[in-house]
Amino acid sequence: MGNKQTIFSxxxxxxxxxxxxxxxxFSRYRDLxxxxxxxxxxxxxxxxxxxxxIGSMPELKDNPFRQRIAEVFSExxxxxxxxDDFLDMFSVLSEMAPRDLKAYYAFKIYDFNxxxxxxxxxxxKTLNKLTRNELTEDxxxxxxxxxxxxxxxxxDGRLSLEDFQHVIVRAPEFLxxxxxxx
Amino acid sequence: xLHVWLTRINFTLKLSPSVIGCREAQAFVEKFExxxxxxxGRKLYAYKVMMAKVLMGLPYGSIPRKTVPRPLLNRxxxxxxxxxxxxxxxxxxxxxxxxxxxxxxxxxxFRLPLSYLLVGVGIFGYSLMVVIRTMARNANEGxxxxxxxxxxxxxxxxxxxxYLIGNPETADNKFASITTSFKESIVDEQENQKDENxxxxxxxxxxxxxFILCTLGGSGYLIYFVVKRxxxxxxxxxxxxxxxxxxxxxxxMSLLGLVCPPLFxxxxxxxxxxxxxxxxWQLGRIFALxxxxxxxxxxxxxxxxxxKLENEKSIKNATITAYNEYYSNYSSFYNTTDVPPLDIxxxxxxxxxxxxxxxxxxxxxxxxxxxxxxxxxxxxGDFLRAVLVRFLNYCWCxxxxxxxxxxxxxxxxxxxxxxxxxxxxxxxxxFYAPGLVGLNVLRLLSSMYYQCWAVxxxxxxxxxxxxxxxxxxFYMALLLLVLFLSLLPVVYTIMTLSPSFDCGPFSGRExxxxxxxxxxxxxLPAFIGNIFTYATNPGLILPAVLLMVLALYYLNxxxxxxxxxxxxxxxxxxxxxxxxxxxxxxxxxxxxxxxxLDDLLPNRSLIPPPEEEEPPPPVAQKGSKSPKLKPGSAAxxxxxxxxxxxxxxxxxxxxxxxxxxxxxxGPPGNIRGPQPGPGRGRGRGGPSSKAIGFIRGC
Numbered sequence: 001m002g003n004k005q006t007i008f009s010x011x012x013x014x015x016x017x018x019x020x021x022x023x024x025x026f027s028r029y030r031d032l033x034x035x036x037x038x039x040x041x042x043x044x045x046x047x048x049x050x051x052x053x054i055g056s057m058p059e060l061k062d063n064p065f066r067q068r069i070a071e072v073f074s075e076x077x078x079x080x081x082x083x084d085d086f087l088d089m090f091s092v093l094s095e096m097a098p099r100d101l102k103a104y105y106a107f108k109i110y111d112f113n114x115x116x117x118x119x120x121x122x123x124x125k126t127l128n129k130l131t132r133n134e135l136t137e138d139x140x141x142x143x144x145x146x147x148x149x150x151x152x153x154x155x156d157g158r159l160s161l162e163d164f165q166h167v168i169v170r171a172p173e174f175l176x177x178x179x180x181x182x
Numbered sequence: 183x184l185h186v187w188l189t190r191i192n193f194t195l196k197l198s199p200s201v202i203g204c205r206e207a208q209a210f211v212e213k214f215e216x217x218x219x220x221x222x223g224r225k226l227y228a229y230k231v232m233m234a235k236v237l238m239g240l241p242y243g244s245i246p247r248k249t250v251p252r253p254l255l256n257r258x259x260x261x262x263x264x265x266x267x268x269x270x271x272x273x274x275x276x277x278x279x280x281x282x283x284x285x286x287x288x289x290x291x292f293r294l295p296l297s298y299l300l301v302g303v304g305i306f307g308y309s310l311m312v313v314i315r316t317m318a319r320n321a322n323e324g325x326x327x328x329x330x331x332x333x334x335x336x337x338x339x340x341x342x343x344x345y346l347i348g349n350p351e352t353a354d355n356k357f358a359s360i361t362t363s364f365k366e367s368i369v370d371e372q373e374n375q376k377d378e379n380x381x382x383x384x385x386x387x388x389x390x391x392x393f394i395l396c397t398l399g400g401s402g403y404l405i406y407f408v409v410k411r412x413x414x415x416x417x418x419x420x421x422x423x424x425x426x427x428x429x430x431x432x433x434x435m436s437l438l439g440l441v442c443p444p445l446f447x448x449x450x451x452x453x454x455x456x457x458x459x460x461x462x463w464q465l466g467r468i469f470a471l472x473x474x475x476x477x478x479x480x481x482x483x484x485x486x487x488x489x490k491l492e493n494e495k496s497i498k499n500a501t502i503t504a505y506n507e508y509y510s511n512y513s514s515f516y517n518t519t520d521v522p523p524l525d526i527x528x529x530x531x532x533x534x535x536x537x538x539x540x541x542x543x544x545x546x547x548x549x550x551x552x553x554x555x556x557x558x559x560x561x562x563g564d565f566l567r568a569v570l571v572r573f574l575n576y577c578w579c580x581x582x583x584x585x586x587x588x589x590x591x592x593x594x595x596x597x598x599x600x601x602x603x604x605x606x607x608x609x610x611x612x613f614y615a616p617g618l619v620g621l622n623v624l625r626l627l628s629s630m631y632y633q634c635w636a637v638x639x640x641x642x643x644x645x646x647x648x649x650x651x652x653x654x655x656f657y658m659a660l661l662l663l664v665l666f667l668s669l670l671p672v673v674y675t676i677m678t679l680s681p682s683f684d685c686g687p688f689s690g691r692e693x694x695x696x697x698x699x700x701x702x703x704x705x706l707p708a709f710i711g712n713i714f715t716y717a718t719n720p721g722l723i724l725p726a727v728l729l730m731v732l733a734l735y736y737l738n739x740x741x742x743x744x745x746x747x748x749x750x751x752x753x754x755x756x757x758x759x760x761x762x763x764x765x766x767x768x769x770x771x772x773x774x775x776x777x778x779l780d781d782l783l784p785n786r787s788l789i790p791p792p793e794e795e796e797p798p799p800p801v802a803q804k805g806s807k808s809p810k811l812k813p814g815s816a817a818x819x820x821x822x823x824x825x826x827x828x829x830x831x832x833x834x835x836x837x838x839x840x841x842x843x844x845x846x847x848g849p850p851g852n853i854r855g856p857q858p859g860p861g862r863g864r865g866r867g868g869p870s871s872k873a874i875g876f877i878r879g880c
Binding site: 058059061062063064065093106110123126127130131132134135139142143146147150151153154155164167168170171 | 333334335336337339340341342343345347348349350352353357360361364365367368371759762763
């Protein structure tokens with residue numbers, strides 16, 4: 001902020017204004033790469049921040065799923081985010097987002113191969129990311145089998161969005177852990 | 183709670199609230215309550231009351247009891263006197279003997295003996311309330327150790343990461359704890375599937391228990407033996423004994439406390455229990471060890487107490503005889519009957535033995551040696567070991583860090599048990615040595631910082647993956663048991679043993695509780711006395727007890743009924759899920775069968791054309807969600823029905839909101855046109871592109 005004057009068109013401001021942390025987020029976005037991000041957004045510049053910058057943000061850098069998060073929210077699916085993607089991401093991660101929205105995006109994050117199902121391989125990858133590869137293969141296999149067993153309602157060997165939501169809705173701690181400090 | 187207790191103290195003390203001592207004490211407690219936890223607050227409370235008592239009492243030297251006898255005065259004051267708790271300290275405010283027995287003292291008519299008794303008993307009552315309340319609260323939070331819940335593994339996998347973490351060290355800890363939690367669940371699963379030779383196991387378990395009983399018996403005998411010896415030592419002049427002989431009892435008790443638990447663990451290897459159950463057994467055995475030791479110690483002490491009481495009687499007789507002699511000498515010498523009272527310096531008067539102080543001294547000695555042993559163990563066992571391992575590793579043949587000594591582990595359950603036992607000793611000793619409470623508070627404060635430092639600098643996390651119980655109710659139950667067990671000796675002495683006649687607030691009376699009756703007679707109006715008489719009539723008490731027993735039984739039955747209902751509901755839920763699974767399974771298989779039949783039939787044209795598959799209806803915005811069609815079902819004509827069934831079976835009433843929240847895009851109805859359901863349009867492009875489209879379009 002300071003003496004920088006950010007410029008947005010009236011409609012953009014309209015669109016953004018009810019989203020309270022907007023200015024803060026924009027300045028965070030800009031601070032990642034001041035030379036890339038212009039202050040003047042009236043002409044919708046096509047600016048994308050590469051994944052490396054996003055992944056180095058303090059909120060994300062210790063998160064084992066940061067790459068997936070960036071990929072899910074980015075337009076190109078590679079983790080390079082425009083301002084809109086950036087805002088999307090933080091709005092879903094914030095406390096104000098409804099539970100179902102969070103669940104939907106969580107599903108996408110855990111779906112590593114983007115086929116709209118969480119299959120065994122996705123589970124294995126999730127588990128390994130969570131435990132940083134400290135479990136043995138047998139243990140990993142066992143856990144994934146148990147998860148599939150517990151959650152797979154329609155018995156097709158993979159978790160669909162409904163299965164996932166069915167599980168998450170009943171989880172006691174799900175909501176508390178998806179805040180982002182602003 | 184503090185305020186409730188403050189008002190209660192006020193009633194007990196019959197003081198106006200403007201007592202300086204109480205105010206200061208309250209300020210003190212409030213200042214430190216934040217720094218210490220809830221559990222320590224109650225000790226502080228007792229300390230606070232003690233301070234009030236001190237401030238109300240008479241200063242040193244004003245009454246004979248508070249002065250130190252002449253022989254001790256003349257002795258030099260070496261530092262070890264303080265450590266030994268003989269000599270000067272015996273007559274200090276720390277111990278029972280300090281308090282005088284006047285019914286009221288000072289300007290404000292503070293009833294010292296009554297308050298002493300009530301506070302002593304009140305400590306137990308208050309502690310009991312706190313423990314039970316904590317247990318009740320914990321009981322609501324879920325099971326005692328076993329994992330419950332339908333989706334344990336799924337929840338662990340999908341919801342255990344804390345997205346607020348921004349610090350690499352915290353992240354490391356979180357990873358470790360997640361891994362630990364998975365391992366715990368895995369072992370739980372595996373244990374459920376083990377199946378082995380039962381008879382051999384049972385035999386081994388019986389054998390192990392036999393060994394452990396032997397160990398317990400041995401340690402109890404050892405303590406008894408040592409206490410007896412210490413009583414013999416007490417007869418000999420103190421200067422001729424070595425340090426070891428003087429502190430033998432405490433030394434032996436601490437040694438047993440150090441050596442036996444690892445011994446139990448080794449023996450327990452025979453038993454092959456599930457780790458969580460094995461942990462509970464281990465803790466139970468350590469508990470039994472502590473109990474056995476403490477009670478043996480107490481029994482040995484009782485012998486000492488009785489000996490002192492005998493001694494008291496003989497001194498009483500001797501004093502009476504001496505006084506009669508003086509009287510007769512004086513009257514015969516001066517030939518008058520008007521004999522002035524004997525004028526002796528308080529310091530020179532013969533003092534009766536004070537068994538309560540002796541008991542208090544023993545407890546303080548025990549606590550202090552416990553403190554010393556703990557600190558030394560940490561210093562040597564953890565710190566020195568860590569230093570050696572770290573620095574010798576450079577010039578040693580095998581890897582010290584990974585191999586034999588390595589770093590000490592921080593044993594959570596052992597430490598919690600230590601705290602519980604410490605608390606038990608304080609409860610027992612507080613009645614005889616009020617200063618013990620203050621001593622313990624200081625000890626807790628200092629050991630908190632000390633152990634904190636030790637853990638961070640020299641310990642590694644414990645390998646064993648289990649906690650004894652998820653909600654800590656196991657430890658609270660132990661604490662409750664310890665509370666009852668420490669209550670017993672104190673109540674026994676209040677009711678049965680007669681107080682020493684020469685020291686303490688109850689001296690001169692037959693039994694300690696008589697002070698209550700005295701107060702009721704003399705201080706309270708007459709009708710209250712009548713009420714108490716009626717209330718203590720057995721004819722009233724027995725029915726009350728009976729009523730309470732019946733209420734207990736009824737509540738127990740009620741709670742069992744609820745548990746059963748809970749279980750039934752869970753089973754029902756499980757059954758419904760399984761049914762759904764089966765139903766869909768059957769659908770699949772019959773579909774497959776149908777397909778095969780179709781293929782087998784020679785003339786396909788004879789088969790009626792498959793029904794037109796209705797395209798899934800466009801999803802109403804916030805209504806039911808559109809079900810995902812299974813690939814297999816598209817081939818046959820059951821598409822529609824399947825759809826309905828699926829939507830009936832697994833409705834998520836909230837629907838799927840698959841767009842970013844309103845704030846960015848204004849009123850939802852506007853931007854979003856007919857929304858493709860999650861069953862369609864799975865591309866990434868959905869929500870955000872719409873938002874961008876809106877922004878760009880306007």
